[in-house]
Amino acid sequence: MTDDITALIAQREPDRYALHSRHLNEQMVRVLRAIGYDVGFSRGQGQYLYDRQEVRYLDLLSGFGVFALGRNHPAIRDALKLVLDSDLPNLVQMDVSVLAGILAERLLERVPFLDKVFFANSGAEAVEAAIKFARAATGRPGIVYCDHAFHGLSYGALSLNGDDTFRSGFEPLLPDCQRIPFNDLFALEKALHSRKIAAFIVEPIQGKGVNLPADEYLRSAAELCRRYGSLFIADEIQTGLGRTGRFLAIEHWNVEPDMVLLAKALSGGHVPVGAVLTRKRIFERVFNRMDRAVVHGSTFAKNDLAMAAGIATLDVIESERLIENAARAGERLMRAFSKMTSRYELLHDVRGKGLMIGIEFGPPQSFKLKASWNLLETANKGLFCQLITIPLFKDHKLLAQVAGHGSHTIKLLPPLVVSDVDCEWIEKAFDDVIAASHRVPGAVWSLGKTLVEHAMRVRA
Numbered sequence: 001m002t003d004d005i006t007a008l009i010a011q012r013e014p015d016r017y018a019l020h021s022r023h024l025n026e027q028m029v030r031v032l033r034a035i036g037y038d039v040g041f042s043r044g045q046g047q048y049l050y051d052r053q054e055v056r057y058l059d060l061l062s063g064f065g066v067f068a069l070g071r072n073h074p075a076i077r078d079a080l081k082l083v084l085d086s087d088l089p090n091l092v093q094m095d096v097s098v099l100a101g102i103l104a105e106r107l108l109e110r111v112p113f114l115d116k117v118f119f120a121n122s123g124a125e126a127v128e129a130a131i132k133f134a135r136a137a138t139g140r141p142g143i144v145y146c147d148h149a150f151h152g153l154s155y156g157a158l159s160l161n162g163d164d165t166f167r168s169g170f171e172p173l174l175p176d177c178q179r180i181p182f183n184d185l186f187a188l189e190k191a192l193h194s195r196k197i198a199a200f201i202v203e204p205i206q207g208k209g210v211n212l213p214a215d216e217y218l219r220s221a222a223e224l225c226r227r228y229g230s231l232f233i234a235d236e237i238q239t240g241l242g243r244t245g246r247f248l249a250i251e252h253w254n255v256e257p258d259m260v261l262l263a264k265a266l267s268g269g270h271v272p273v274g275a276v277l278t279r280k281r282i283f284e285r286v287f288n289r290m291d292r293a294v295v296h297g298s299t300f301a302k303n304d305l306a307m308a309a310g311i312a313t314l315d316v317i318e319s320e321r322l323i324e325n326a327a328r329a330g331e332r333l334m335r336a337f338s339k340m341t342s343r344y345e346l347l348h349d350v351r352g353k354g355l356m357i358g359i360e361f362g363p364p365q366s367f368k369l370k371a372s373w374n375l376l377e378t379a380n381k382g383l384f385c386q387l388i389t390i391p392l393f394k395d396h397k398l399l400a401q402v403a404g405h406g407s408h409t410i411k412l413l414p415p416l417v418v419s420d421v422d423c424e425w426i427e428k429a430f431d432d433v434i435a436a437s438h439r440v441p442g443a444v445w446s447l448g449k450t451l452v453e454h455a456m457r458v459r460a
């Protein structure tokens with residue numbers, strides 16, 4: 001008899017961190033312990049997480065953007081249960097599934113300038129497919145990507161990663177990939193000019209750092225790509241499906257890319273999924289003959305659970321008006337944080353769209369804060385944000401993330417279902433912790449001292 005999973009979880013819960021230290025990633029457990037995040041989350045509902053003591057947390061991380069609908073949405077659960085109870089043949093491979101057809105049709109209704117969909121199992125897999133499709137469609141080898149870009153961590157995707165911390169130790173990566181600064185059209189044109197570039201791939205809003213494009217950047221980049229015969233790929237794996245207050249983030253700038261990549265939120269969080277939306281002419285260069293019908297694919301792609309979850313997700317986004325809520329709640333939060341920038345010298349910038357918001361800290365003006373800031377920065381660049389996220393977590397029960405290695409920006413990526421009460425929670429908590437960070441000496445800077453000492457001990 002198979003184990004009763006619920007009983008098994010209850011029985012082994014006390015071993016959770018020990019199991020991971022022993023059999024999985026021990027460093028992750030060390031990180032969680034060091035920053036006091038080892039509270040043992042036991043339950044998730046909507047935008048909330050509950051630890052082993054049933055303390056409620058507001059999740060501003062959404063599993064890296066997966067839980068746009070919140071955790072365990074009943075509509076997604078019902079769709080998945082119905083599939084499991086339907087005895088569907090699933091993954092026959094020598095057949096095609098109606099659910100995949102429906103999800104493709106519904107996605108293309110939302111993105112009418114594209115004609116075809118390729119399904120994958122993750123964001124990185126969608127990126128890998130896009131690289132192959134671009135090369136096959138253009139007969140060119142090169143891919144241009146941006147500084148600070150994040151497109152996943154498999155080899156092709158890693159070759160387009162704009163942060164050396166991720167790349168280091170894994171080289172050599174894919175050849176013919178060229179990095180340019182984000183928001184630099186001159187650099188883009190210079191790269192495209194060789195006419196050896198298959199595609200330019202870009203996140204409309206960069207996840208690492210929450211960097212926004214200049215007003216004309218994406219439009220002009222798409223035009224340049226067209227002029228030089230390169231494809232324009234929008235990686236909307238994080239920004240897509242309503243996150244920024246539009247179905248796709250590129251809609252803010254009226255751009256029609258040759259490929260749009262989706263994943264994360266598309267399955268409502270229960271089943272891995274990825275998708276490449278593209279033009280017919282590109283698709284036809286890849287799958288160009290009957291003997292190439294399976295020239296690219298993946299065994300589990302288009303599985304019934306992922307496809308049903310995708311269909312249910314699109315329904316919920318529509319019926320709960322989540323895109324509108326993302327726009328409205330995002331505007332409210334941006335307004336509140338913008339007001340704070342005038343009150344706090346360490347708070348330098350607030351930027352974003354919808355519910356993808358970056359809160360950037362930077363060097364203070366006043367003498368009393370300067371000394372503490374410099375000490376911390378010298379010891380470990382970017383550590384300041386931990387002085388904000390740790391008290392947010394410990395004292396205010398907000399789970400938030402720093403927007404990248406060595407970054408001074410905290411990223412808010414909450415489920416799109418957040419309410420006004422949640423927004424108030426966020427605003428009050430940040431206000432309180434940021435205010436405390438302006439008091440020297442104070443609890444926040446004592447934490448800084450502890451973290452520096454800890455970092456030095458680890459390095460020693």
Ligand SMILES: Cc1ncc(COP(=O)(O)O)c(C=O)c1O
Pocket residue numbers: 064122123124125127150151152153203207235236237238239263264
């Ligand atoms: C913009 C973007 N592209 C691609 C990926 C990779 O997705 P996955 O982790 O599902 O491979 C991510 C993941 O964070 C992402 O944010």
